[in-house]
Amino acid sequence: MxxxxxxxxxxxxxxxxxxxxxxxxxxxxxxxxxxxxxxxxxxxxxxxxxxxxxxxxxxxxxxxxxxxxxxxxxxxxxxxxxxxxxxxxxxxxxxxxxxxxxxxxxxxxxxxxxxxxxxxxxxxxxxxxxxxxxxxxxxxxxxxxxxxxxxxxxxxxxxxxxxxxxxxxxxxxxxxxxxxxxxxxxxxxxxxxIANRPARAVKDGTGAVRATLRGNWELLTDRTVRGLLLAGWLPLMFMVGSEAVFIPYLTEMGQAGAAGFVLAATAAGMGFGEFVVGRFVSPANRARLGLPLVALMGVPLIGFVTAPGPWWAGILAFLAGNGLAYQLMLQRPFVDAVPEERRGLAFGLQGSGMMTVQGLGGVVAGGLAELVDVHHAIALCGGLVLVSGALLWRPLTPAR
Structure with missing residues (x-):
């Protein structure tokens, strides 16, 4: 280790x-x-x-x-x-x-x-x-x-x-x-x-599809790995879901041209948050920021309940994007929790899960926007970010 x-x-x-x-x-x-x-x-x-x-x-x-x-x-x-x-x-x-x-x-x-x-x-x-x-x-x-x-x-x-x-x-x-x-x-x-490292796993005659399905199942049934995966997926799902309805929200306000600004503000917030947390926060302190950063991601989205204009929407989106840095505190525990011979499989499962939940997040946010006003749908996504963080408090909290 x-x-x-x-x-x-x-x-x-x-x-x-x-x-x-x-x-x-x-x-x-x-x-x-x-x-x-x-x-x-x-x-x-x-x-x-x-x-x-x-x-x-x-x-x-x-x-x-x-x-x-x-x-x-x-x-x-x-x-x-x-x-x-x-x-x-x-x-x-x-x-x-x-x-x-x-x-x-x-x-x-x-x-x-x-x-x-x-x-x-x-x-x-x-x-x-x-x-x-x-x-x-x-x-x-x-x-x-x-x-x-x-x-x-x-x-x-x-x-x-x-x-x-x-x-x-x-x-x-x-x-x-x-x-x-x-x-x-x-x-x-x-x-x-890059060095020509050997393959991590020994071939045992099992086909690639069967080995992947079996390996994915074993990873998902491991409590620690499953918790870390869900912590990386679920808050992200609702955050990305809120982004999916920024365009209709601003279009309804007659500010469709500002949608790019708000989406760019989210990306800028993500980059800024990862830079600050990754470079200037010590590993021990970073490990304590999982729940606070998830809260930082969700609370600004709840602020959309006030139907902010483009500038305030951009500020809220920037703040929420900063919270995505919570993913950094999951990285080292995830690598340590996964057997080395299944590290590639684990990253494949993590990546495919992230793509899946981002698509599902758009479906959830779009469905909410059909039931309530779009700005209320964004606020509800922020609330779901907080709920998912609370449910996943254990993997988001450093081991004592």
Whole structure:
């Protein structure tokens, strides 16, 4: 087990580790390329079909196969060398981008390609997440996760901005070609920058799907692991659900143009909270902030009961976003609670669960908005954040 003292890690410590620099650089390229890829794909679909609905589906289509991959295939993240999986993931993205750009496939075949190749993406991502604790020990791991979250959000925004510029200059096919180049550039970073660690689990002849289902069941029946997973999922579900109805809320007020500002304020709050809690709060004090941060996430949302205008809505959303830093105090206990030979499987289950509950959160918030005024639906989501935190007080509270 890693030894953790009460001194918080620093960003300088992280970047003095060569493997972390390679993993961080490849992660940035991945986020940039994936954002540009899905933007270009949605433009191609709209150009060919002139259907806003199909274009929107093409933008979100990657979530479903990743969820399925996490639920049914994530045991492969422990049964194959992680570096092999990461390189395979980048090369797969290169091939998909080139086929989408130049193969002249009909739209239905393009959808099928993105769906099918999206399933193992969950395995590739689980391998990335599972190798991080091998590279970073103690509090460095927690700060590394915070840094990945912060820069991931920034890289996604940058990817959309860069993607828009690429589309204007080169068209969607050219943007996909550049995306393939970004993914290809990540291959040598991974191949030469990250150690070729062995697979964690020994193959026993069990198929990947059966091994994943059995492993997921055993993780979920472990009281400690289940509590940590639910603590990471449920408050997040209602927080994301509230975001799903920000657009109709502001549209009803005649301020539809401010929706982007409020959503961006949430993302900014998340980044700010992760930065402050990850960098400036000691590990011991951070462990005590689980419940207070969940409360910080829920209480500002309850403030929407007053039907605030765009500026106040942005301030409340920023404050609520800060509370998402509660996820940091779950990271080290989760890694310590999971058997090493199932770490990749555990991260796959965690990731697929997060994608699932975020979708469910939108359904819950949308259903509430059909029953009550939209601002009341957002306030109810804030109340549900608090209720879920209270029910999950044990995993959100440090062991005594």
């Amino acid at each position: 890693n030894v953790v003292d009460d001194r918080g890690a620093t960003f300088g410590e992280l970047f003095r580790i060569g493997e972390f620099r390679a993993l961080f650089g490849s992660q940035l390229l991945l986020t940039l390329s994936e954002s540009v890829k899905m933007l270009a794909f949605s433009v191609i679909v709209y150009d060919r079909t002139e259907s806003a609905g199909l274009s929107a589906i093409s933008w979100m289509i990657g979530f479903l196969p990743m969820m399925l991959g996490g639920l049914f295939l994530s045991s492969m993240a422990d049964r194959v060398r992680p570096r092999v999986l990461m390189v395979t993931g980048e090369l797969t993205r290169v091939v998909v981008c080139l086929v989408l750009a130049f193969a002249g496939l009909p739209v239905w075949a393009m959808f099928a390609l993105v769906l099918v190749t999206g399933v193992p993406t969950a395995v590739f991502m689980a391998a990335r997440n599972a190798v991080l604790p091998d590279i970073l020990d103690g509090d460095r791991f927690v700060l590394g996760r915070a840094l990945f979250t912060m820069t991931g959000a920034g890289a996604q925004i940058a990817g959309l901005a860069v993607g828009g510029a690429m589309l204007a200059l080169t068209g969607p096919e050219g943007a996909l070609l550049i995306t393939a180049g970004l993914s290809l550039a990540a291959v040598p970073l991974i191949r030469f920058g």
